[in-house]
Amino acid sequence: MNAPIHTPRETPPTSQVPDPQRLTRGYWYWRAKRQRWSLLIEKRALVVNTVLLMVLVLCSLASLAFGTLSIPMPDVLLTLQGEGTSMHTFVIEELRWPRLLAGGLAGAAFALAGCLMQTLARNRLATPGIIGIDNAATAFAVASVVGTGISLAPPAMALTGAAVATALAFGLAGATGTRGYRFIIAGLAIGAISGALTQVMLSSVALDDANAAYPWTVGSLNARAPNSVHALTIGLAVSYVLSLFLNRALATLQLPEAVTTSLGTHPGRVRLMGLILSVLLTGLAVSVAGPVGLIALLAPELARTVSRPGSIPLTASFLAGAILMVVSDLAGRLVLAPLEIPVGIVTALAGSPYLLWILLRKSPDINR
Amino acid sequence: MKAKRHYIITWSLLLLVCLTSLLFGAGTLEIKQAFAVLTGQGSAEARFVVMELRLPRLAIGTITGLALGVAGALLQTLTRNPLAEPGLLGVSAGSAFAVSLAILFGASTATLTTLVSQAGALAGCALVIAATRIQGVGQDPVRLVLAGATLTALLLSLTSLLMLIDQRAADEIRFWITGSIAGKSWDQLTATLPTMLLAGAIVIGAVKPLASLALGERVAIGLGHRPGLIRLMVIIAVALLVGGATALAGPLVFVGLVVPFVARALGGADIRKTLWLCLPIGPAIIIAADTLSRLLVVPSEMPLGVITALIGAPVLMLIIRARRIPTL
Numbered sequence: 051m052n053a054p055i056h057t058p059r060e061t062p063p064t065s066q067v068p069d070p071q072r073l074t075r076g077y078w079y080w081r082a083k084r085q086r087w088s089l090l091i092e093k094r095a096l097v098v099n100t101v102l103l104m105v106l107v108l109c110s111l112a113s114l115a116f117g118t119l120s121i122p123m124p125d126v127l128l129t130l131q132g133e134g135t136s137m138h139t140f141v142i143e144e145l146r147w148p149r150l151l152a153g154g155l156a157g158a159a160f161a162l163a164g165c166l167m168q169t170l171a172r173n174r175l176a177t178p179g180i181i182g183i184d185n186a187a188t189a190f191a192v193a194s195v196v197g198t199g200i201s202l203a204p205p206a207m208a209l210t211g212a213a214v215a216t217a218l219a220f221g222l223a224g225a226t227g228t229r230g231y232r233f234i235i236a237g238l239a240i241g242a243i244s245g246a247l248t249q250v251m252l253s254s255v256a257l258d259d260a261n262a263a264y265p266w267t268v269g270s271l272n273a274r275a276p277n278s279v280h281a282l283t284i285g286l287a288v289s290y291v292l293s294l295f296l297n298r299a300l301a302t303l304q305l306p307e308a309v310t311t312s313l314g315t316h317p318g319r320v321r322l323m324g325l326i327l328s329v330l331l332t333g334l335a336v337s338v339a340g341p342v343g344l345i346a347l348l349a350p351e352l353a354r355t356v357s358r359p360g361s362i363p364l365t366a367s368f369l370a371g372a373i374l375m376v377v378s379d380l381a382g383r384l385v386l387a388p389l390e391i392p393v394g395i396v397t398a399l400a401g402s403p404y405l406l407w408i409l410l411r412k413s414p415d416i417n418r
Numbered sequence: 419m420k421a422k423r424h425y426i427i428t429w430s431l432l433l434l435v436c437l438t439s440l441l442f443g444a445g446t447l448e449i450k451q452a453f454a455v456l457t458g459q460g461s462a463e464a465r466f467v468v469m470e471l472r473l474p475r476l477a478i479g480t481i482t483g484l485a486l487g488v489a490g491a492l493l494q495t496l497t498r499n500p501l502a503e504p505g506l507l508g509v510s511a512g513s514a515f516a517v518s519l520a521i522l523f524g525a526s527t528a529t530l531t532t533l534v535s536q537a538g539a540l541a542g543c544a545l546v547i548a549a550t551r552i553q554g555v556g557q558d559p560v561r562l563v564l565a566g567a568t569l570t571a572l573l574l575s576l577t578s579l580l581m582l583i584d585q586r587a588a589d590e591i592r593f594w595i596t597g598s599i600a601g602k603s604w605d606q607l608t609a610t611l612p613t614m615l616l617a618g619a620i621v622i623g624a625v626k627p628l629a630s631l632a633l634g635e636r637v638a639i640g641l642g643h644r645p646g647l648i649r650l651m652v653i654i655a656v657a658l659l660v661g662g663a664t665a666l667a668g669p670l671v672f673v674g675l676v677v678p679f680v681a682r683a684l685g686g687a688d689i690r691k692t693l694w695l696c697l698p699i700g701p702a703i704i705i706a707a708d709t710l711s712r713l714l715v716v717p718s719e720m721p722l723g724v725i726t727a728l729i730g731a732p733v734l735m736l737i738i739r740a741r742r743i744p745t746l
Binding site for chain 1: 501549552558560561563564565567568569571572575576578579582583671672714715718719720721723724725727728730731732734735738739
């Protein structure tokens with residue numbers, strides 16, 4: 051009675067049988083004996099990340115060598131092996147190495163947070179710096195420094211601020227969602243309010259308190275408490291590993307929601323986890339470097355241009371962020387020497403023209 | 419009838435705000451003493467505080483509010499974008515950068531500062547108009563604002579760079595850049611007056627053609643106007659107003675957004691009605707914000723720009739979160 055709606059083909063097409071050679075082109079793969087675990091490494095990512103790592107090492111060496119006192123490269127290497135002169139040892143180990151470490155880690159954290167947030171908001175401009183999360187973290191940290199009766203330590207307050215601003219930005223997204231420009235403008239307003247609140251606090255307290263809070267308000271690698279660098283190191287390591295586990299689920303977020311769900315991913319849960327990671331990273335990075343938000347846009351962009359289209363370049367963003375931060379800091383120290391340009395101004399000067407270029411192109415697709 | 423009520427309410431509100439601004443302050447002067455000065459009595463000290471400290475502030479606040487409100491309304495009608503605000507789009511930042519550059523090269527007279535500031539604002543306006551001409555950006559109100567905010571960030575970081583280079587200039591720029599109308603003298607006000615009056619004359623001449631331009635370019639041509647000329651006149655007026663206001667009070671963001679927003683909410687989209695309503699609303703908002711900035715953190719003062727940002731940013735959110743952004 052019932053006529054078949056479509057006639058099945060006599061022979062299954064050959065492409066239904068996966069050809070292992072074709073599927074794994076561009077990858078190295080390894081599979082455990084019982085086939086429960088396998089490892090798939092993308093060749094291009096490996097090459098890109100190795101190159102980025104080498105660039106990072108070179109930039110770091112340059113950052114150790116150049117400054118008010120230039121140290122020749124062989125001496126830098128000797129000092130790193132523990133055989134330098136006492137002055138070189140002092141300059142490198144006491145002054146430049148902590149700064150390099152703080153800058154590199156903060157840059158990596160900003161970039162990783164930016165990459166995660168871009169991916170889960172599916173919006174290229176949705177990075178912590180642009181939607182005001184940096185500013186909110188700064189405002190909360192300043193509130194703690196100037197003593198408004200809140201007893202949490204500044205880094206913890208920075209984290210709280212980042213969380214509040216993120217909740218506000220994504221919570222208010224509501225019907226219009228996080229794609230498109232409106233989400234970004236709403237974030238801009240959150241940033242403006244936070245910045246104004248910071249000013250209110252700075253202008254309402256005694257000068258000494260205001261001076262103590264000042265380093266928080268400019269993006270600079272000067273005068274950081276060592277324990278916030280330690281917190282950043284641990285937080286960054288944990289978040290990086292967790293985000294690698296999240297990578298596969300994040301990749302499926304790019305598909306329509308129904309497809310994501312049918313692939314066994316819970317979209318809401320993945321977004322929440324990604325957001326928590328990026329809040330953690332942003333808060334910790336702000337507590338080390340202040341609001342240097344444009345790194346979170348620039349580094350993932352850079353990483354995406356060198357990575358395979360469609361992939362989520364977490365590691366490449368991580369490395370690119372560290373490179374950008376180290377280079378910006380180095381440029382800030384050298385260009386107007388002996389004056390030092392805060393790293394936040396360097397990144398703003400370098401990053402804003404790029405952002406303008408994204409915005410003014412004929413058909414910019416900011417949605418991912 | 420309804421329109422008349424709006425005018426009565428807004429003007430009486432302005433009067434009330436002005437009175438409050440004269441009576442309340444951060445100092446130890448009592449309200450009774452300040453009131454005595456207004457009725458022609460009062461001690462010499464009270465006279466000094468009210469007449470020499472608070473009155474210039476009131477006057478400067480009035481001029482700044484007028485200029486920014488009218489400039490915002492004009493720019494929004496011209497770009498057909500309810501979010502086009504001189505502060506957000508980088509016009510104020512352009513004049514702030516120009517002024518910082520002038521201070522760096524040793525300028526300190528008020529007249530020169532005003533002219534430099536207006537030139538910077540004109541450059542900023544030119545950039546905005548150029549951006550609206552680019553296919554895509556001009557049609558998308560939100561994208562234009564984002565580009566403007568980026569331009570603002572770029573110019574402000576260039577200004578910070580200038581401040582780093584010259585410490586003397588930095589001290590002069592630092593207070594001014596956050597926006598404040600405190601401690602200004604009558605000289606600074608009179609220095610901006612001629613160009614402000616010129617801008618006012620241009621606005622009066624251009625408002626009717628601009629209203630017809632709002633109906634579409636062809637309608638304007640059909641009514642005997644020249645769109646290119648109207649645009650040029652409006653841009654020059656906006657540059658003169660914003661540049662003058664920035665020279666007086668520093669770059670104030672969000673004022674040009676909030677004032678026309680309120681005016682349109684009261685009086686509808688007609689640019690002529692909007693401008694009439696901007697006249698009382700602009701000064702009222704600035705003066706109220708300035709009075710607040712004096713009272714909130716007694717005995718010190720808060721920059722005026724902070725208060726305007728706290729008022730304006732939520733309004734921006736309100737507009738952006740509306741289901742449909744109204745086009746002009």
